[in-house]
Amino acid sequence: MGKLVLWGGVSIAVLALLIQAIPVRRVNGPIEADVAAPPEVERIMRRACYDCHSNQTAWPGYSRIAPASWLVAHDVHGGRNELNFSIWNRYDAVTRRKKLDRAREEVKDGDMPPAYYVWMHPSARLTDRDKALLEKWFSAR
Numbered sequence: 851m852g853k854l855v856l857w858g859g860v861s862i863a864v865l866a867l868l869i870q871a872i873p874v875r876r877v878n879g880p881i882e883a884d885v886a887a888p889p890e891v892e893r894i895m896r897r898a899c900y901d902c903h904s905n906q907t908a909w910p911g912y913s914r915i916a917p918a919s920w921l922v923a924h925d926v927h928g929g930r931n932e933l934n935f936s937i938w939n940r941y942d943a944v945t946r947r948k949k950l951d952r953a954r955e956e957v958k959d960g961d962m963p964p965a966y967y968v969w970m971h972p973s974a975r976l977t978d979r980d981k982a983l984l985e986k987w988f989s990a991r
Contacts, residue, residue: 874919875927879905883939891987895935898963898974899953902929905936910970925967946991954988957981 881904887895901907902925913922933949941949956962958981963974976984 870916872916872920874913874916874923876907876909876913876919876923878907879936881905881936883937885935885938887987891983894976894980894984898976898980900935901971901974902926902963902967903933903935905930905934950988950991954985957984957988 884904885895896906907926909922912918933953938946953962957976963971963976968975
């Protein structure tokens with residue numbers, strides 16, 4: 851039984867090392883044209899939205915260790931595909947309106963930022979005042 855446990859532990863350690871070799875794309879592209887928001891709204895968006903919805907992602911240390919690196923990269927790339935404030939200039943007026951309407955609903959429903967993100971980044975937690983400011987600004991655009 852002892853040898854089985856030892857080999858199991860060694861196998862897990864080797865696997866943990868091997869998965870580190872799987873490449874993960876952690877790139878911040880250029881900021882073509884950031885969305886213009888009032889300073890207070892911009893501060894909220896930067897702390898609660900920009901890690902996944904801009905090209906200004908702060909890649910934390912755990913984003914370099916698999917399997918967490920896979921999850922972080924997946925969330926960032928998915929978030930950028932949905933809405934990227936760093937390429938705001940690429941969206942036409944109709945697309946901007948749709949994206950902001952969706953963002954407003956996600957904030958209003960408490961789906962953004964996601965709970966697991968807030969757990970890892972407590973500063974991203976939105977107060978009722980933060981939510982009201984974002985919802986008002988998103989609606990006015």
